[in-house]
Amino acid sequence: MPTDDDLFEKMRVELRRGSLVLAVLGALREERYGYTLRQSLEEAGLPIDEGALYPLLRRLEAQGLLTSEWREDAKRTKRFYQLSTQGVETLAQLLGEWNAISESILRLTEKDK
Template sequence: MLACLALLQKPSYGYALLETLNEAGVTVDGNTLYPLLRRLEKQGLLTSEWNTDESRPRKFYQVSPDGSRVRSGLVREWRDLVASISRLTKEG
C-alpha cells in the first residue's frame, strides 16, 4: 500500500503499476493490487480519471493531497520500524 502511494505521485494505471512494482522487487498479485487501488480511491487517498487517448480506455490513478499526508506518516512509521528491528537484530 505504501509502495502504491509512493509510485502514484505520477498518474498510472493498474497493469503498468503492477509491472513497475514487480520490476522494483515488490511482488504483488493483480487480484490484490486492483481492488486495493479501488479501496484507496474510496478512502480518498487516490484520485482517478479515465484516459481514452490510447488504444484502450484506461483508468489512471494519482495520489490525492490526503494520500500524500498519509504517505509521509507511513514512511515515518516504516523507517521507525526498520530502525527498531535493525537495532534488535544487530546483537546476534
C-alpha cells in the first residue's frame, strides 16, 4: 500500500505536468532557446529536467503551438523557440481556463469567513 508521501508525490507530479505546459507557453511569448527557457522556468519556481523539456517542446511544435529555428549564437548552433500565432491564441484561452479553475478551487477550499 502506498504511503501518504508516495500518494502526494504522484498527485504533485500530475498537477505540475499540466501546469508546465502553460508555463512553457507563457515563457515562449518571447523567443528563447532551451537552456534559457529552462533557466527562466527555474527562476520562476518551476524547474524542469532537459529530459522532460525537449520532448514537450517537440510535442508543442508538432501541435502547431510553437515555431523553431536553428541559428548560430555565440559560435554555437542553437534552436530558438517562440509561440506561433495559434500558440498565442491557445495561450490566451488556456490562461482564461486556468483563472476560472483557480477561482473555483479557491471558492471551494476557502473557509467560511
